[in-house]
Amino acid sequence: MKTLNSVARQFVFYALLLGLWQALAALKLWPPYLFPTPAGVLEALRTGFSDHTFLIGIGVSMRRMLLGYGLSTVLGISVGLLLAHNDFLEETLGRLVVGLQSMPSPCWLPLAILWFGLSEKAILFVVVMGSTLAIAINVEAGLRNLPRIYAMAGRNLGASGIRLFLLVLLPASLPHLVTGLKQGWAFAWRSLIAGEMIYITLGLGQLLMLGRDLNDISLVIAVMFVIAGIGFLVDGLIFRTVERNLRQKWGLAKSV
Amino acid sequence: MNGEIGVRGEIMAATLPIAVPTAIANKIWVKDVSRHFQTANGPLPALEGIDVQVEPGEFLCMVGPSGCGKSTLLHMIAGLDHPTAGEIELDGRPVHGPGPDRILIFQELGLFPWLTALGNVEFGLRMKGQGKKEARYTARHFLNLVHLSQFEHHHIHQLSGGMKQRVALARALAMQPDVLLMDEPFAALDSQTRDLLHDELERVWSETGQTIIFVTHNVREAVRLGDRVLVLSYRPGRIKNELRISLPRPRHIEDSDVARTAKKILGYLREEIDKSVRAEYHDEDVE
Numbered sequence: 144m145k146t147l148n149s150v151a152r153q154f155v156f157y158a159l160l161l162g163l164w165q166a167l168a169a170l171k172l173w174p175p176y177l178f179p180t181p182a183g184v185l186e187a188l189r190t191g192f193s194d195h196t197f198l199i200g201i202g203v204s205m206r207r208m209l210l211g212y213g214l215s216t217v218l219g220i221s222v223g224l225l226l227a228h229n230d231f232l233e234e235t236l237g238r239l240v241v242g243l244q245s246m247p248s249p250c251w252l253p254l255a256i257l258w259f260g261l262s263e264k265a266i267l268f269v270v271v272m273g274s275t276l277a278i279a280i281n282v283e284a285g286l287r288n289l290p291r292i293y294a295m296a297g298r299n300l301g302a303s304g305i306r307l308f309l310l311v312l313l314p315a316s317l318p319h320l321v322t323g324l325k326q327g328w329a330f331a332w333r334s335l336i337a338g339e340m341i342y343i344t345l346g347l348g349q350l351l352m353l354g355r356d357l358n359d360i361s362l363v364i365a366v367m368f369v370i371a372g373i374g375f376l377v378d379g380l381i382f383r384t385v386e387r388n389l390r391q392k393w394g395l396a397k398s399v
Numbered sequence: 400m401n402g403e404i405g406v407r408g409e410i411m412a413a414t415l416p417i418a419v420p421t422a423i424a425n426k427i428w429v430k431d432v433s434r435h436f437q438t439a440n441g442p443l444p445a446l447e448g449i450d451v452q453v454e455p456g457e458f459l460c461m462v463g464p465s466g467c468g469k470s471t472l473l474h475m476i477a478g479l480d481h482p483t484a485g486e487i488e489l490d491g492r493p494v495h496g497p498g499p500d501r502i503l504i505f506q507e508l509g510l511f512p513w514l515t516a517l518g519n520v521e522f523g524l525r526m527k528g529q530g531k532k533e534a535r536y537t538a539r540h541f542l543n544l545v546h547l548s549q550f551e552h553h554h555i556h557q558l559s560g561g562m563k564q565r566v567a568l569a570r571a572l573a574m575q576p577d578v579l580l581m582d583e584p585f586a587a588l589d590s591q592t593r594d595l596l597h598d599e600l601e602r603v604w605s606e607t608g609q610t611i612i613f614v615t616h617n618v619r620e621a622v623r624l625g626d627r628v629l630v631l632s633y634r635p636g637r638i639k640n641e642l643r644i645s646l647p648r649p650r651h652i653e654d655s656d657v658a659r660t661a662k663k664i665l666g667y668l669r670e671e672i673d674k675s676v677r678a679e680y681h682d683e684d685v686e
Contacts, residue, residue, distance in 0.1 A: 293509060298497045299505075300523030315511070315513070317513065392554055393512045393556060394555070
């Protein structure tokens with residue numbers, strides 16, 4: 144009942160938003176090349192999907208995401224483990240990681256282009272730099288802030304070494320790990336689009352710039368919808384569901 | 400008691416051709432153990448010169464005010480902490496780390512929230528090398544023993560405080576250790592459940608011949624369960640008194656003999672509790 148109400152409220156909200164948009168467009172306060180109509184954007188979406196440009200863009204971007212994010216996950220978890228395990232590394236490399244993490248990831252772009260040229264590698268580099276650090280920081284925090292009782296209980300019941308890690312420490316730090324993976328995804332996604340906007344490729348970022356080059360505001364907005372949609376799908380559906388299930392199972396507070 | 404050891408020694412010496420060490424009679428020997436913690440205000444002596452010998456199959460209870468180092472002593476026997484001075488021997492061999500022969504029930508339980516009640520009980524069994532089916536079978540048996548069969552698929556946070564303590568008890572009992580170390584395991588239970596678990600624990604103990612060291616702040620509980628009760632002093636924890644409880648079993652916590660003995664122990668303990676309360680109030684004043 145409560146969820147139904149929430150869905151109804153959201154529906155009303157978006158309907159109003161759409162109505163407002165349509166009304167403003169109809170008033171023609173701005174020229175149509177600056178302020179598109181809902182119908183124009185819908186048409187751009189339809190064309191984009193029917194002539195496969197959007198699908199190709201999504202495919203290319205997602206392939207880069209999978210590669211970059213996958214690499215970041217492996218790297219981030221490894222670095223996080225190292226930092227959690229070693230006090231010296233935590234004090235030195237750990238501080239550096241936190242410092243670098245505060246830097247917006249597009250800052251890596253010029254460096255990437257100088258190092259790798261306008262290539263696939265440059266984009267991958269930016270994605271990896273953007274998300275690895277977030278994952279590493281969260282993995283480390285998860286392991287460092289683990290209540291000592293879990294490790295003690297595990298050892299008491301005969302777990303040690305790799306089994307203690309895999310069966311006790313890792314599951315115990317799972318909430319932090321999921322947060323890290325979620326943040327990592329968000330950073331990777333932002334970095335990817337920023338990277339793709341810089342040079343000519345087939346990704347979604349480049350489609351966005353194509354809209355600008357063609358002065359096609361409808362296309363720009365349509366691609367923005369697609370990018371937001373994918374973000375919502377992955378972040379809002381996949382990660383939030385995983386987090387919710389975890390919280391329910393553990394009996395943690397509803398959300399942070 | 401010394402005579403008994405002598406007799407046992409002679410029999411063993413007669414049947415075995417090789418020389419047998421004579422100190423085997425202790426299941427656990429806490430040998431002049433001290434434990435000091437490093438704090439910002441310098442070393443804090445938690446335990447000082449503790450010397451306890453525990454016979455095989457003995458039910459030993461320890462009472463003391465909070466802050467007397469009872470938990471620390473159990474952690475050290477479990478091999479999860481190490482003495483600053485002295486040594487702990489199990490079956491005549493020094494303890495260096497945890498082992499499946501000694502299972503500790505933590506005061507804060509330490510149940511795993513990512514596992515179900517059944518999963519928690521199975522965990523140690525799997526670590527011990529039992530197969531999936533065997534572990535499940537054993538775990539179910541012990542969950543049944545603590546009357547939690549209907550809750551085996553519940554996650555830990557779905558259980559009440561008393562149920563959690565029973566899961567922790569089942570998890571420890573299922574390991575069928577030689578030595579069971581219990582750190583205020585029944586503190587959060589209502590009195591009916593506690594009475595029931597006292598009976599269950601006593602029954603399991605008498606059937607298995609396990610050696611139990613049971614820490615509690617409830618003196619009546621100590622007298623109800625123990626063969627012997629040790630009274631520990633407030634910081635640093637030292638053994639202040641030792642009382643053998645020879646009341647016939649089964650006992651009940653409301654028995655007048657139990658109450659009378661408990662009153663006597665409470666007399667020893669009163670002074671220490673006062674000290675601990677004063678120290679705690681003093682700490683608050685400082686803050």
